[in-house]
Amino acid sequence: MTERARPNGVADHLLLANTPWAVGARLLLLALASLVLVYGRDPALHSGFHAGLLWRNALPVFLLLLLLYGFSGRTLLSILLGTGVTWLVFSVNAIKELNMGEPLMPGDLVLVHQVLHNIGFFAHYTGHRRVLLLLAMLVFAGLLWLVWKLEKRWFRLRWMPRLGLVALSLVMLITLHRGNGFWQEAYANEGLVGYQPWAPLEAVEKVGFMAGLVRMTQDYQITLPKADKALVAHFAESHADDVQARMERKLPAELPDIVVVQSEAFFDPGVLKGVNFGEFTPNFERLAATGITGSLTTPTYGGGTIRTEFETLTGYPMQAFQSVVYPYYGLVRPWMPSVPRRLQAFGYSTTLFHPFLGSFWNRDQVMPQLGFEHLHFVQDFGDAQHAGAYVSDHALFDYVLAHLDANSHQPQYAMVITMENHGPWNNDPGALARVLDGHPLPSGLSPAGTGELTYYLSHLVNGDQALGDFAKQLLARPHWTVLVFYGDHLPALPHAFSDLGFDDGKGDTEEHTRYLLVSNRPLVPRHADLSSYDLPGLLFDVTGLPEDGYLALASTIRQAWAQDHYEHGPHFGQIQFNAAILEVNCGHKLSKTGKCKRHLLPVADSISSHAH
Structure with a gap:
C-alpha cells in the first residue's frame, strides 16, 4: 500500500x-x-x-x-x-x-x-x-x-x-x-x-x-406514605382523657438531670448458646435489677446507628418510613419536636457527646436541628485514653461527668454516643484481651469466630466496667438523676454467630439488644420489652414530664397496648405508625385529637407556654 x-x-x-x-x-x-x-x-x-x-x-x-x-x-x-x-x-x-x-x-x-x-x-x-x-x-x-x-x-x-x-x-x-x-x-x-x-x-x-x-x-420513589387520618383520630377520640392527662401534667418541682447513653453494638451474649446471661455484663445486670429493663428491638443490624438514634430522639418508628434508609439525610427537619427540643423548652441545657468526627452521619449539621445546644466531637477529647482504635468508654464517661459537674446551675440533658466497641470486630484486641481472664469463650468456635468474639467481648467487658463506674458516680450525685442506657444494634459477628447459634433458634438480624432506665430516686423495678422508638415515652412517663403531639399519642398507644395484654399488637402498631407519618407529613406536632393543625404555635413556644 x-x-x-x-x-x-x-x-x-x-x-x-x-x-x-x-x-x-x-x-x-x-x-x-x-x-x-x-x-x-x-x-x-x-x-x-x-x-x-x-x-x-x-x-x-x-x-x-x-x-x-x-x-x-x-x-x-x-x-x-x-x-x-x-x-x-x-x-x-x-x-x-x-x-x-x-x-x-x-x-x-x-x-x-x-x-x-x-x-x-x-x-x-x-x-x-x-x-x-x-x-x-x-x-x-x-x-x-x-x-x-x-x-x-x-x-x-x-x-x-x-x-x-x-x-x-x-x-x-x-x-x-x-x-x-x-x-x-x-x-x-x-x-x-x-x-x-x-x-x-x-x-x-x-x-x-x-x-x-x-x-x-x-x-423507593414514594418518599413519604400517606397516613390513615381516620385511624389516628378515632384512637385519639376514644382515649381522649388519657391523652389529655399526659398533656396537662405539671412540671416536677425538681427537674432531673437526664443522661442517655447509646452504647455501640451493646447486647448481652447470653442469647448465644453456651453463654450465660450477665456473664460478660455483670454491671449492666446489677443496674438493670434496680430499674426498668428488657429487650430492645432496634431498626438496624451491624451498623446504621443513626436509625436507632433517630428513633430514640424523636419516637418516630423508622418502619413507618419504608423509603427512608438514613433519616439524617432528608427526613430530619428543624420543626420536629424531639426529646432535646422538648427538654430545652423546659429549661434544660442539651448536650451531645460523641468522640468521633462530627461530619460522620452528618451529625454536626443535624443535631442542632434536633435541639442540641452544645456538641462535643472527637476534637474536644484531645489526648483522651483510647481502647483500640477509638476513645474508651472510661474516658468518655469521665468527660461527661466533668461536664455535668461544671454545669450544675441548670437541669442537664446529655446524649452520649460511645465509640469504643465499634466494628469491624475481626481485629486483634491486643492487651485489652486481658479483661477476659476468668471469662472463657464458649466451645465450638472456629478460628475466625474466636477472633471476632475475642475482640468484641474484650471491649464489651471493658465497657461494662466503665458503665459500672459511671453509674456509681452519676447516681451518687445529690441532684435527681436519671440514666438511660441501651445498645443501638447487634455487632456483625458472622462467624461467631454461625458457629454458636442462638438459644431461641433465630437468626442474628432477628435478635435484640438490651436497655435499662435507673434513677437515684425511688423507682419500682420492672421488666418491659420495648422498641427503641418507645424510649422517649418511657423517659417522659418516669420523670413525669408533660407530653404533647405524637409523643402523647404514642405513649397512650403503648399503655393501651399493654392493657390489651399485647393481643392486638399489629393493630396498635399500625395506629402508631400512622400517627408518626401524619405528624411528619403535617410538619407540625399533632393536636390532642390526633389531627394536623398547622396554625398552632411552633413546638418550642407551645411547650414553653404550657409549662409556664
Whole structure:
C-alpha cells in the first residue's frame, strides 16, 4: 500500500466500523460482557439457569456499558471500565451484607460523600489498608489509559450514532430507575418470584442483587406514605382523657438531670448458646435489677446507628418510613419536636457527646436541628485514653461527668454516643484481651469466630466496667438523676454467630439488644420489652414530664397496648405508625385529637407556654 492509498484504507475501516453488522457485533459483545459479569459476581444466579432473572440482573450493567460506549466510542475500554464499576458495586454490597445484614439500597447513595471523606474508616471493613486501595486504583487507572491508547481509533463510531446511544441508554436508565411503563411490569413480583420488600437481604439472595436493586429503586420513589387520618383520630377520640392527662401534667418541682447513653453494638451474649446471661455484663445486670429493663428491638443490624438514634430522639418508628434508609439525610427537619427540643423548652441545657468526627452521619449539621445546644466531637477529647482504635468508654464517661459537674446551675440533658466497641470486630484486641481472664469463650468456635468474639467481648467487658463506674458516680450525685442506657444494634459477628447459634433458634438480624432506665430516686423495678422508638415515652412517663403531639399519642398507644395484654399488637402498631407519618407529613406536632393543625404555635413556644 502506498502512502497515497493509506487514507482510503482508513476510510474503508471507518466505513466498516459504522456498518449495521459491525455496530450490532459490538453491542452483542457488550451484552455478553454484562451477562458474564453479573453471573460471575452474583451467587444468587448459580442455583440454576433462570433466563428471566439473568437478563433482569444484566440489564442495568448492559445499559452502563452502552452509556460508556456512547461516550468513548471504544468497545474494550467500555467493557473494562464497566467491569471495574460493577466489581466495585458488588464488593461494597458484599461488605455491607457481611457487616450490616442488608444489601446496598437506593438510600445508600446519600453516603457516597461520607465514604470518600472517611475512606480510612471504611477501609477497615475491606480488610485492606488505604495504601493498598490507592495502589489498586492507580493500577486500574493505568490499565484504562493503556487500553485507551491501544484500542484503534478507526473502530470508533461517528459522533451521531454515539450521541444516539448515549441518549438511548440515559432514557432507559432513567425510566428503569423510575419504573415507568414496561419496566414496572418487568420487575414486578411475577418476574421476580420470591422478592420480599420487607426483607431486602433475603430478596436479593433469591432474585439477584442487580434485579433487587432495580426493584428497590422503583419502590423507593414514594418518599413519604400517606397516613390513615381516620385511624389516628378515632384512637385519639376514644382515649381522649388519657391523652389529655399526659398533656396537662405539671412540671416536677425538681427537674432531673437526664443522661442517655447509646452504647455501640451493646447486647448481652447470653442469647448465644453456651453463654450465660450477665456473664460478660455483670454491671449492666446489677443496674438493670434496680430499674426498668428488657429487650430492645432496634431498626438496624451491624451498623446504621443513626436509625436507632433517630428513633430514640424523636419516637418516630423508622418502619413507618419504608423509603427512608438514613433519616439524617432528608427526613430530619428543624420543626420536629424531639426529646432535646422538648427538654430545652423546659429549661434544660442539651448536650451531645460523641468522640468521633462530627461530619460522620452528618451529625454536626443535624443535631442542632434536633435541639442540641452544645456538641462535643472527637476534637474536644484531645489526648483522651483510647481502647483500640477509638476513645474508651472510661474516658468518655469521665468527660461527661466533668461536664455535668461544671454545669450544675441548670437541669442537664446529655446524649452520649460511645465509640469504643465499634466494628469491624475481626481485629486483634491486643492487651485489652486481658479483661477476659476468668471469662472463657464458649466451645465450638472456629478460628475466625474466636477472633471476632475475642475482640468484641474484650471491649464489651471493658465497657461494662466503665458503665459500672459511671453509674456509681452519676447516681451518687445529690441532684435527681436519671440514666438511660441501651445498645443501638447487634455487632456483625458472622462467624461467631454461625458457629454458636442462638438459644431461641433465630437468626442474628432477628435478635435484640438490651436497655435499662435507673434513677437515684425511688423507682419500682420492672421488666418491659420495648422498641427503641418507645424510649422517649418511657423517659417522659418516669420523670413525669408533660407530653404533647405524637409523643402523647404514642405513649397512650403503648399503655393501651399493654392493657390489651399485647393481643392486638399489629393493630396498635399500625395506629402508631400512622400517627408518626401524619405528624411528619403535617410538619407540625399533632393536636390532642390526633389531627394536623398547622396554625398552632411552633413546638418550642407551645411547650414553653404550657409549662409556664
